[in-house]
Amino acid sequence: MDQVLTLIAPAAGPELEASHLREAAAALRVAGAAVRPASWLSPGEAADLPFSDLAPETAEAAARAALAGEPLDLAVLPAVGRRKRILVADMDSTIVVGETLDELADFAGLKERIAAITARAMAGELDFAGALRERVGMLQGLSVEALEKTWERVVIMPGAAELVATMRAHGAVCALVSGGFRFFTARVREALGFHLDRANDLIIEEGRLAGRVVEPILDRTTKEASLRALAEEHGVPLADTLAVGDGANDLPMLLAAGLGVAFRAKPAVAAAARVRISHADLRALLWLQGYRADDVRRA
Numbered sequence: 492m493d494q495v496l497t498l499i500a501p502a503a504g505p506e507l508e509a510s511h512l513r514e515a516a517a518a519l520r521v522a523g524a525a526v527r528p529a530s531w532l533s534p535g536e537a538a539d540l541p542f543s544d545l546a547p548e549t550a551e552a553a554a555r556a557a558l559a560g561e562p563l564d565l566a567v568l569p570a571v572g573r574r575k576r577i578l579v580a581d582m583d584s585t586i587v588v589g590e591t592l593d594e595l596a597d598f599a600g601l602k603e604r605i606a607a608i609t610a611r612a613m614a615g616e617l618d619f620a621g622a623l624r625e626r627v628g629m630l631q632g633l634s635v636e637a638l639e640k641t642w643e644r645v646v647i648m649p650g651a652a653e654l655v656a657t658m659r660a661h662g663a664v665c666a667l668v669s670g671g672f673r674f675f676t677a678r679v680r681e682a683l684g685f686h687l688d689r690a691n692d693l694i695i696e697e698g699r700l701a702g703r704v705v706e707p708i709l710d711r712t713t714k715e716a717s718l719r720a721l722a723e724e725h726g727v728p729l730a731d732t733l734a735v736g737d738g739a740n741d742l743p744m745l746l747a748a749g750l751g752v753a754f755r756a757k758p759a760v761a762a763a764a765r766v767r768i769s770h771a772d773l774r775a776l777l778w779l780q781g782y783r784a785d786d787v788r789r790a
Contacts, residue, residue, distance in 0.1 A: 493570035494547055496540040496554055497532075499771045499778050500563055502649065506535035511558060515540055515565075518557035522549055533787075536771075537778035541570060566766045566779055568750070573781040575750055576727045578658050579718045581736030582669035582676055582690070584613075585754050586683070586773075588646040591675045592626060598637035599630050614757045615739030619670060620708040627693065631702025635695055638674050645675065647682065650773030655683045656788035657777055658733075664725055668717045670709055670740050684790075689717055715743035735776060736760075752776055 496515060500507035512529045519526050524545035531538045542550065547567040554565055583590045596605035605626045612622035655665050667688040669676050676688035692705040707713075714736075722732050734741070734748035737756040745751030745764050753764035754773065761767040768775045777787060 493541060493543050494545070494550065494567055495570045495573070495781070496542065496550060496565060496567050497537065497779055498540065498554075498558075498563055498565050499537045499768070499775045500535065501770045502536060502772050502774065505562065507538060507563065508535075511561065511563065512538055512540060514557045515554045518553040519545060519550055522553040524550060532778050532782065533774075533784040536784075537775070539781065562770045564768045564771050564775055568766075568779065572730060572749075573779070574661065574663075575658070575731050575733035575780060576663050577718075577721050577725065577732040578655070578663055578665045579668050579714075579721065579732065579734045579744060579748070580666070580685075581714075581738065581741050582667055582679060583671050584737045585735055585741075586648055586651045586667060586679060587675075588648055591641060591645065591671050594644050595633075595637055595641045596626070596630060598640060599633050601629055605629060613738035613740070615742075615759055619710045619740045623670065623691070623704065623708055627700070627704050628702045630700050633700045635698050635700070638693075642675060642678060645679070647679075648773055650771075650775070652683055653787050653789060654773045654776050655685060656790055657782060657786060659684055659686075660788045661786075664721060664727075666717065666721055668709070668714050668744075670711075670714070670738075672704075689713075711740040711743050714741060715747050718744045718747055733776065733780070735773075750779065752779070 516526045519542050524542040527541040529538050529540045551567045580586050590609050593606040596602045611617045665685045667676050667680050667685045669690040671690050673690040673692050676690040680688040691709050694701040694703045730749035732748045733750045734744045735752045735754050753761045753767040
């Protein structure tokens with residue numbers, strides 16, 4: 492089967508150079524691959540190196556060894572069926588920078604304590620639903636004004652707007668599915684053009700957080716189920732779906748998707764996912780699908 496090794500550099504540099512492509516190609520040939528000429532997707536940022544006659548795992552290991560120490564991302568994927576028709580994205584630390592719940596906790600003077608719990612939950616050390624109930628319970632009595640103030644702090648992850656706009660323009664369904672809160676996902680959906688969002692709802696009483704969320708909690712099981720349901724609803728094979736996230740609660744959907752990408756993920760998640768992006772921004776997901784710079788939409 493024909494495969495493609497995609498090499499990606501951070502948008503801010505250092506650049507992907509022709510020498511990197513030559514080193515990767517040489518490593519593939521030594522491992523036994525038949526390598527064809529490289530093709531630039533975005534000059535200095537991303538390129539494809541098509542090959543055949545070598546197992547994907549072997550090819551990726553050879554390329555990583557050849558480019559060890561370089562701040563580059565790489566992945567080996569089938570040459571056909573690269574463009575996906577459904578995108579399901581996590582929100583916190585994926586589509587937006589940082590964790591909105593941790594920022595919300597800052598207005599209660601509890602950011603450090605709650606961020607520590609968040610980190611353990613995202614690493615898979617704690618039950619997600621239980622950890623969410625605990626953290627929300629600590630915020631009981633916080634004014635809803637803190638939600639608006641937290642939203643003012645939200646920063647969209649570099650490349651997120653291009654990812655959603657480009658996939659939408661090419662007919663993909665884009666969904667934001669988060670273990671966070673709909674107060675934020677609804678705004679991110681509107682800002683970036685996602686078709687839909689799913690998340691948890693905070694219970695508010697008399698203008699203050701009640702310290703509870705509406706049950707059942709959207710967790711790792713729900714994320715995977717959402718991916719599968721969207722694929723079925725739109726008649727799309729799972730092979731034609733893309734999922735991206737960073738935490739342990741994202742892993743089931745990453746493994747279920749045709750292309751599951753661990754984006755700047757927790758170590759255990761990055762190790763388990765088939766594809767990981769550690770250096771580049773979210774435009775990397777476009778390069779992985781074979782989009783070229785001329786295809787990228789900005790809005």
